[in-house]
Amino acid sequence: MRDRFGEAWERLFGPPMWSPEGPPENSLGAFQAACAAGYGIELDVQMSADGEAMVFHDATLKRMTGREGRLADHGSADLRQIRLAGSDETIPTLAEALTEIGRRAMVHIEIKIPYGEVGPLERRVHETLIDHNGPTCVIGFNPYSHAWFADHHPKILRGLNSYSYKGPDARHLAPDVRKRYAELGHASIAKPHFLALSLDMLPSQKAATLRKGGMAVIAWTVRDPAQWDAVREECDNLIFEGFAA
Numbered sequence: 580m581r582d583r584f585g586e587a588w589e590r591l592f593g594p595p596m597w598s599p600e601g602p603p604e605n606s607l608g609a610f611q612a613a614c615a616a617g618y619g620i621e622l623d624v625q626m627s628a629d630g631e632a633m634v635f636h637d638a639t640l641k642r643m644t645g646r647e648g649r650l651a652d653h654g655s656a657d658l659r660q661i662r663l664a665g666s667d668e669t670i671p672t673l674a675e676a677l678t679e680i681g682r683r684a685m686v687h688i689e690i691k692i693p694y695g696e697v698g699p700l701e702r703r704v705h706e707t708l709i710d711h712n713g714p715t716c717v718i719g720f721n722p723y724s725h726a727w728f729a730d731h732h733p734k735i736l737r738g739l740n741s742y743s744y745k746g747p748d749a750r751h752l753a754p755d756v757r758k759r760y761a762e763l764g765h766a767s768i769a770k771p772h773f774l775a776l777s778l779d780m781l782p783s784q785k786a787a788t789l790r791k792g793g794m795a796v797i798a799w800t801v802r803d804p805a806q807w808d809a810v811r812e813e814c815d816n817l818i819f820e821g822f823a824a
Contacts, residue, residue, distance in 0.1 A: 603643065605634045606668035607679045619685040621718075621818050624673050625692070626700045631655035632673040632707055636691070644670075673707050682713040687738065687775075687818070690719040694751075697723045705732050718775050722760075725769035738797065739769045742777030763789070775799055775818065781810045790815075 602608030605622055613620045623636040628651060635658075640646040644661050650670075653661075658670045671679075673688070680686055692700050701717075701724055708715060716736035717728060725737050744757035752760070759765060763774070763785040773795040774786055781798060790796050790813075799818035801807045807817055 603663040603666050603668055605636055605643075605671075606663055606666065607671050607676065608666070608668050610676060610680050610684075614680060614683040616823075619687065620680060621687040621689060622673075622676060623689045623691050624700070624704060625650060625690075626703065627655040627658055628652055629654040629656075630699065630703060632700060632703045633658055634671045634673055634676050638691070673704065674710070677707065677711045677713065677715075680713060685714045685716075688715060688717050689740070690717055690721070690724050692719065692721050692724050694721060694723070697721065697727050700724075701727045701731075705735070708735065716772075722765040722769035725771055729770045736773075737769070737771045738773045738775045739763075739766060739771035740775045740777075740799075741765075741780065743779040745779075773797060773815075776814075778806060778810060782813045787813065 602612060610620055610622070622634050624632045624634055625638070627633050631654075633650060633655060635643070635650050637643060638651070639649050640653075640661070643663050645664060646661060650658065655672060659672065661670050663669065677686065688704060690700060690704060704717065705728075716738055717725075718738040718740055719725065720740045722739065725739055728735050728737055741760060741763060744752065744761045749757050761780060763783065766774070766785075766789065771794070774789065775797045776783060776786055777799055778801065780786075786796050795815040796813065797816045797818060798807070798810050798814045801810075801817045801819040802821045804822060807819070811817075
């Protein structure tokens with residue numbers, strides 16, 4: 580429900596990344612709505628200070644909660660009490676999210692892990708997946724995270740995320756690395772089962788070659804039917820928001 584907190588949020592931080600009439604992103608309410616509509620689910624996970632896999636997109640809390648600081652500096656018990664902006668929803672653990680979803684939807688678990696920190700979050704995600712009977716896969720941008728799963732738990736379905744690596748959010752990578760990743764040169768490290776590619780890098784000749792060899796390609800994030808029509812011949816499926824696909 581939209582309330583004065585939600586209205587104040589928009590004045591301070593701009594419009595939220597969800598419909599005011601619907602539940603916020605990465606919330607149990609959003610997962611319930613997706614299941615009710617018959618859609619698959621993409622969610623984001625990162626690690627709390629006490630080693631729990633929490634469902635949350637940003638490294639910092641401000642955009643979605645109004646609080647200062649990083650998610651990684653808080654324990655899971657604290658995080659589970661923090662309201663997601665404009666709603667009564669709070670930050671769930673991955674285990675809580677998967678329990679809510681059950682077998683009703685395919686879940687794409689995007690692992691948000693910085694370079695050089697691969698291992699602990701991947702291990703916790705795997706421990707959580709052991710007790711889940713529904714369909715899942717892990718996705719993410721860090722090829723070394725995928726390599727960890729390929730080495731330790733190769734039967735877990737893996738999808739490598741990639742994009743053009745031209746924006747400011749890619750400046751932490753050296754220019755030659757950005758170029759190689761934009762050309763999918765890191766696929767040999769990740770050893771993915773499928774590719775999840777941003778619209779800004781489609782069409783991709785390398786992706787087309789891999790697709791001919793049997794690797795599926797998913798487009799993201801599609802926000803209107805015209806965007807999907809422009810790339811659907813290059814892809815097998817899509818991650819979308821803002822319209823009914």
